[in-house]
Amino acid sequence: MWIDPPGADVVLVLAHGAGSGMRSPFMAGFAEELGRLGVATLRFEFPYMQAGRRAPDRPQVLLDAWGEAFAEGVERAGGRPAFAGGKSMGGRIASMAVAEGMAAAGLVFLGYPLHPPGRPEKIRDAHLDAVPVPMLFLQGSRDSFARPDLLAGVIARLRPRAEYVEITGGDHSFRVAGGPRDGAVIGASLAEPAAAFIQREEKGV
Numbered sequence: 001m002w003i004d005p006p007g008a009d010v011v012l013v014l015a016h017g018a019g020s021g022m023r024s025p026f027m028a029g030f031a032e033e034l035g036r037l038g039v040a041t042l043r044f045e046f047p048y049m050q051a052g053r054r055a056p057d058r059p060q061v062l063l064d065a066w067g068e069a070f071a072e073g074v075e076r077a078g079g080r081p082a083f084a085g086g087k088s089m090g091g092r093i094a095s096m097a098v099a100e101g102m103a104a105a106g107l108v109f110l111g112y113p114l115h116p117p118g119r120p121e122k123i124r125d126a127h128l129d130a131v132p133v134p135m136l137f138l139q140g141s142r143d144s145f146a147r148p149d150l151l152a153g154v155i156a157r158l159r160p161r162a163e164y165v166e167i168t169g170g171d172h173s174f175r176v177a178g179g180p181r182d183g184a185v186i187g188a189s190l191a192e193p194a195a196a197f198i199q200r201e202e203k204g205v
Helices: 025-036 059-077 089-099 126-130 148-158 183-189 191-203
Strands: 011-015 040-044 082-087 107-110 135-140 162-167
Touching (some): 011 059, 011 089, 025 040, 025 183, 025 191, 059 082, 059 089, 082 089, 082 191, 089 107, 089 126, 107 191, 135 148, 148 162, 183 191
Parallel strands (some): 011 040, 011 082, 107 135, 135 162
């Protein structure tokens, strides 16, 4: 799904998380608000989601799908810088693709899945050292997929390429106790820090 508002000078290619597709309220709210902030977006779905399956594809299939989607995003960008990112698994696979040479200008993680819930020993960070571009970690402080101390250690190791924005009290879906429950509203609330990061990196500030 392509959103290209007038005056947008940068493009973000976006992948969904493991459990919901590109049309989820969260993804739609995030992309639509980015458009209002001057960032074009291309959302896509992995093959398993297109086929209506629940289990994600094998990693290589996910990587190949990312490469195809990013190539389309670059073509649609028409010379504008193209960033990559996504929700949870979608963002992690984007980072793996960039580590393997996908030429994104930067990465935006909407809840990076550093480890499975309750399994902090299974940390998924080794490939991040091979990512040569700026990375934004938007993360809830109660995210069960990223123990705060472990994530802090990873970000400290990756600096200055890594930037962290904490959503205080947010879980893996960025829901905060007593806050909005509408996924579209929650997704839209993350667009401002993402747009600020993208536009700053695009200008080289």
